[in-house]
Amino acid sequence: MAEKAYGLLINYEYCTGCMSCEMACAVEHDIPVGQYGIKMEEIGPWQIDKKHWQLDCVPIPTDMCDLCAERVGKGKKPTCVKHCQALCMDYGPVEELAAKLATTKTKSVLFVPKSGVAE
Amino acid sequence: MTQRIDIPHDSDSSKEVRPTFFNEPPVMYTGGDVPWQWEEDGMICTRSAAWSAPGCHDGCGVIVYTDKETGKFIKVEGDEENPYYQGRLCMRCLDVAEAIYHPDRLLYPMKRDPKDRGKADKWTRITWEEAYDMIDEKFTAIRDEFGGKSIIFASGTGRVTPPINARLGYALGSIQYSYFHSGNACYVPRVAAANTIMGCYTCPDFSMQFPDRYDNPEWVAPKNIFIWGNNPLIANADGNLGHWVVDCMQRGSKLVVVDPRLTWLASRAELWLQLRPGTDSMLALAMSKYIIENDLYDADFVDKWCYGFDEYYEAVKPYDLDQAAEVCWLEKEDIIKASEMMAEQPTAVQWGLALDMNLQCITASQAVHNLWCITGQVDRPGGMITVHDPYNTEVWLPPDPREVFTPQQEKERIGSTYEMITNSGMVQCQADSMIDQLVTGRPFKIHGAWIQSTNPLACCAQDPEPRVEKGLKNCDFVVGVDCFMTPTLMANCDVVLPLCFYPEREGLRSVWYYIQNTNKACEPMGESKDDFQINWELGRRWNKDLWPGETLEEYFSYLIQEAGITYDDSRKLNWIYPEFHYFKYAKGEQRPDGQLGFNTMTGRIELYSLLLAQWGQKPLPYYAEPPMSPYSQPELYKEYNLVLTTGARHYESFHSEHRQMNRLRSKYPDPRFEIHPDAAAERGIEEGDWCWIESPIGRCRERAHITPIVDPRVVQADHGWWFPEADPEDQGEGCFATYARNINVVLPSECGDTGFGNQSKCYLCKVYKCELDEIPLPAPEHPKERFAEGSFRNFTYEAEMEA
Ligand code: SF4
Numbered sequence: 001m002a003e004k005a006y007g008l009l010i011n012y013e014y015c016t017g018c019m020s021c022e023m024a025c026a027v028e029h030d031i032p033v034g035q036y037g038i039k040m041e042e043i044g045p046w047q048i049d050k051k052h053w054q055l056d057c058v059p060i061p062t063d064m065c066d067l068c069a070e071r072v073g074k075g076k077k078p079t080c081v082k083h084c085q086a087l088c089m090d091y092g093p094v095e096e097l098a099a100k101l102a103t104t105k106t107k108s109v110l111f112v113p114k115s116g117v118a119e
Numbered sequence: 120m121t122q123r124i125d126i127p128h129d130s131d132s133s134k135e136v137r138p139t140f141f142n143e144p145p146v147m148y149t150g151g152d153v154p155w156q157w158e159e160d161g162m163i164c165t166r167s168a169a170w171s172a173p174g175c176h177d178g179c180g181v182i183v184y185t186d187k188e189t190g191k192f193i194k195v196e197g198d199e200e201n202p203y204y205q206g207r208l209c210m211r212c213l214d215v216a217e218a219i220y221h222p223d224r225l226l227y228p229m230k231r232d233p234k235d236r237g238k239a240d241k242w243t244r245i246t247w248e249e250a251y252d253m254i255d256e257k258f259t260a261i262r263d264e265f266g267g268k269s270i271i272f273a274s275g276t277g278r279v280t281p282p283i284n285a286r287l288g289y290a291l292g293s294i295q296y297s298y299f300h301s302g303n304a305c306y307v308p309r310v311a312a313a314n315t316i317m318g319c320y321t322c323p324d325f326s327m328q329f330p331d332r333y334d335n336p337e338w339v340a341p342k343n344i345f346i347w348g349n350n351p352l353i354a355n356a357d358g359n360l361g362h363w364v365v366d367c368m369q370r371g372s373k374l375v376v377v378d379p380r381l382t383w384l385a386s387r388a389e390l391w392l393q394l395r396p397g398t399d400s401m402l403a404l405a406m407s408k409y410i411i412e413n414d415l416y417d418a419d420f421v422d423k424w425c426y427g428f429d430e431y432y433e434a435v436k437p438y439d440l441d442q443a444a445e446v447c448w449l450e451k452e453d454i455i456k457a458s459e460m461m462a463e464q465p466t467a468v469q470w471g472l473a474l475d476m477n478l479q480c481i482t483a484s485q486a487v488h489n490l491w492c493i494t495g496q497v498d499r500p501g502g503m504i505t506v507h508d509p510y511n512t513e514v515w516l517p518p519d520p521r522e523v524f525t526p527q528q529e530k531e532r533i534g535s536t537y538e539m540i541t542n543s544g545m546v547q548c549q550a551d552s553m554i555d556q557l558v559t560g561r562p563f564k565i566h567g568a569w570i571q572s573t574n575p576l577a578c579c580a581q582d583p584e585p586r587v588e589k590g591l592k593n594c595d596f597v598v599g600v601d602c603f604m605t606p607t608l609m610a611n612c613d614v615v616l617p618l619c620f621y622p623e624r625e626g627l628r629s630v631w632y633y634i635q636n637t638n639k640a641c642e643p644m645g646e647s648k649d650d651f652q653i654n655w656e657l658g659r660r661w662n663k664d665l666w667p668g669e670t671l672e673e674y675f676s677y678l679i680q681e682a683g684i685t686y687d688d689s690r691k692l693n694w695i696y697p698e699f700h701y702f703k704y705a706k707g708e709q710r711p712d713g714q715l716g717f718n719t720m721t722g723r724i725e726l727y728s729l730l731l732a733q734w735g736q737k738p739l740p741y742y743a744e745p746p747m748s749p750y751s752q753p754e755l756y757k758e759y760n761l762v763l764t765t766g767a768r769h770y771e772s773f774h775s776e777h778r779q780m781n782r783l784r785s786k787y788p789d790p791r792f793e794i795h796p797d798a799a800a801e802r803g804i805e806e807g808d809w810c811w812i813e814s815p816i817g818r819c820r821e822r823a824h825i826t827p828i829v830d831p832r833v834v835q836a837d838h839g840w841w842f843p844e845a846d847p848e849d850q851g852e853g854c855f856a857t858y859a860r861n862i863n864v865v866l867p868s869e870c871g872d873t874g875f876g877n878q879s880k881c882y883l884c885k886v887y888k889c890e891l892d893e894i895p896l897p898a899p900e901h902p903k904e905r906f907a908e909g910s911f912r913n914f915t916y917e918a919e920m921e922a
């Protein structure tokens with residue numbers, strides 16, 4: 001992409017596993033059924049103790065993710081970020097996302113997919 | 120984006136056509152400051168509201184992209200300016216292109232001789248004029264000979280159909296506005312209960328009544344949100360989007376989830392009450408008792424605005440915590456904590472279908488409803504706001520039958536002896552009575568049926584013997600209106616009218632909070648038309664007064680006339696919100712006569728319901744053990760040793776819709792039931808095994824999903840399955856094999872004593888593995904060739920592509 005790395009910041013405290021990101025990406029990029037530009041993975045559910053359950057949903061960009069280069073070039077948000085029902089996805093330069101991550105109050109993960117690494 | 124419009128006061132208003140319930144404040148907020156259509160990169164972008172088909176009845180804001188040169192549909196994206204969902208969309212709307220260009224899509228009206236019902240290769244294409252002439256001729260002949268009462272007009276959930284379906288029937292002279300679900304057990308019982316108790320409906324305050332949403336200075340996030348018998352993230356029920364709950368969580372709201380299953384929201388909740396299915400009213404009554412006895416209720420609100428508190432307290436007194444804990448399979452401490460959280464202000468309650476699918480649904484709804492009343496949450500910011508149809512726009516609720524029928528004629532509505540259904544403003548036939556009447560012809564025969572945007576055989580026809588199908592076979596003439604050939608159309612219909620999708624039509628969306636146009640962005644494919652247009656065109660043949668306007672757009676203008684604008688104005692305004700006021704009951708804004716209080720006989724919220732008493736029902740809530748439970752049927756329970764609850768929703772479908780959409784179906788290809796690992800191990804069941812789910816009355820197959828989210832004593836089974844890939848003709852398990860894997864065949868069609876409610880959420884069953892040869896679906900044999908003469912496929916988009 002450029003000298004700077006770009007990525008997706010996911011707040012997975014709030015990702016509900018709705019798969020809108022998967023579908024938005026697939027229809028935008030005409031990705032075949034069964035393949036993904038981003039795939040939601042569910043971790044759980046299992047019971048940790050009497051009152052606590054492990055259940056997280058985390059969307060993971062694949063090598064087919066181009067970070068919506070065309071859309072972003074036109075000043076739009078990546079389609080997964082725009083349509084995410086929990087509003088838990090953020091796109092931008094890793095520098096900026098990492099700064100947000102540095103003060104996060106909820107479970108988060110920053111992905112830099114293949115298309116986002118610095119050159 | 121918001122534009123404020125002050126409406127000039129019109130002292131000599133002669134525009135009213137029906138009793139106005141709400142006189143809206145003279146200010147509206149609109150989206151008139153953004154364009155409704157523009158051009159971008161060789162595409163035309165049309166702002167619209169996605170009111171199915173396909174999809175659901177939320178009407179999220181969308182932008183439809185079409186090709187500037189060809190006018191062809193390209194894609195749908197969310198509308199970031201639209202306050203309702205701010206640019207987000209669920210998978211179903213994102214996948215609309217697949218619906219529009221689906222090979223199975225019906226494109227032309229068709230007819231089939233009634234003697235060939237169920238046959239896949241006996242269809243003939245006809246024109247719309249021929250179809251309308253035929254429907255007109257047959258229905259008017261039936262009406263003239265047997266009376267309008269002998270023709271039913273049925274719709275399902277969603278789409279735009281309930282009001283226009285009722286209106287179409289009324290135009291012909293039929294009062295039989297109906298749907299097929301046992302005990303009318305979807306939303307209607309809760310609305311009826313709310314209307315009865317407080318003269319209006321309330322919704323949890325997620326700020327959706329304000330165009331500036333979470334930024335509105337009057338709004339505060341609910342301190343606590345109860346999610347009771349609902350999985351709103353997926354169900355998005357009744358005009359409320361579930362992910363608003365997530366927005367509120369991000370703004371500090373805490374959750375209490377009352378659900379037999381661990382939903383995602385339950386996993387994030389302060390408190391998850393995993394109650395035994397069917398015991399909601401026990402829990403609510405015990406909470407009430409605790410709240411009252413520990414002085415946690417809002418004494419001032421109760422004193423000023425509620426009626427019958429002393430009697431109510433007497434009624435809840437017997438329900439103590441120990442008993443409730445035992446009956447509901449809960450911990451006493453958790454019930455106490457839930458009671459304390461309910462009493463905090465503001466608390467909002469998102470309730471759901473589980474309360475309807477219970478034979479005691481009215482009393483259960485009453486018990487839960489009273490909780491937010493005695494704790495003073497009503498019409499408080501962040502609490503439970505009172506709602507109504509904006510500008511009395513008839514898009515969500517059906518028209519008043521008294522515009523057309525005399526009270527005497529109204530008595531001919533099927534099931535009108537159930538006073539609760541007849542008098543609570545719901546104006547529907549009682550479904551079980553209607554099904555009985557279709558089958559038996561008593562007390563009078565049903566000769567005709569209009570089935571619009573509903574697929575009852577796949578979605579809500581209960582009983583092992585498919586009585587809905589059998590009953591419809593007794594009709595002389597049945598019309599079906601849908602986008603795809605469904606089991607219902609294949610088995611039962613003589614004329615099929617093809618529906619288009621929302622990007623291809625004009626229309627209005629409205630549920631409670633605002634109105635918006637659905638703007639046509641492209642031409643409908645083939646000769647498909649939309650529900651509004653079909654009913655308006657046909658309805659005008661029967662009664663022009665009920666279907667006014669010389670054009671469809673004039674009819675829409677008629678529907679929104681109380682907003683003081685035309686349909687064309689409304690297009691340019693995008694969304695139109697009447698100004699919302701909190702605490703309406705304290706300002707004389709909740710009653711048509713302008714008095715303080717609520718629109719009930721006593722002017723108060725009736726904790727002791729005078730209307731229920733009048734209708735021969737218990738005026739106060741109570742708990743009764745469900746008739747099919749481990750405790751009420753200890754003998755049966757020895758064999759049918761699991762509690763069965765059904766109908767959990769999934770992101771991939773809207774009830775029986777979307778089964779043919781590859782992108783969605785591939786994510787959830789088969790119906791599943793959820794079973795706890797211990798219960799599965801005891802039965803030798805492994806993940807993905809096809810199993811029989813058998814009740815004392817029937818059995819069906821679904822695939823096991825082993826998960827700890829259900830109690831070991833409970834299984835949850837999916838609903839609404841049919842198989843577009845299976846044989847369209849009935850090979851013993853229904854057209855498109857719809858009864859093979861359909862949980863409704865293990866459930867009875869029986870309602871509670873109010874006429875409302877069924878047992879879909881609480882029954883008994885056993886499960887065991889299928890034999891290998893019991894698993895496959897019947898391969899398509901009929902018609903022998905895909906495009907054989909008379910095949911319905913000749914009138915689909917697939918045939919168009921072939922040609
Ligand atoms: S950024 Fe674009 S390409 Fe990457 S996952 Fe999201 S939608 Fe797909």
Ligand code: SF4
Nearest residue numbers: 015016018019021084
């Ligand atoms: S769209 Fe958002 S909430 Fe839904 S699965 Fe993807 S990241 Fe999670």
Ligand code: SF4
Nearest residue numbers: 174175178179209212
């Ligand atoms: S909830 Fe989903 S299907 Fe319904 S209108 Fe919104 S995006 Fe469309």
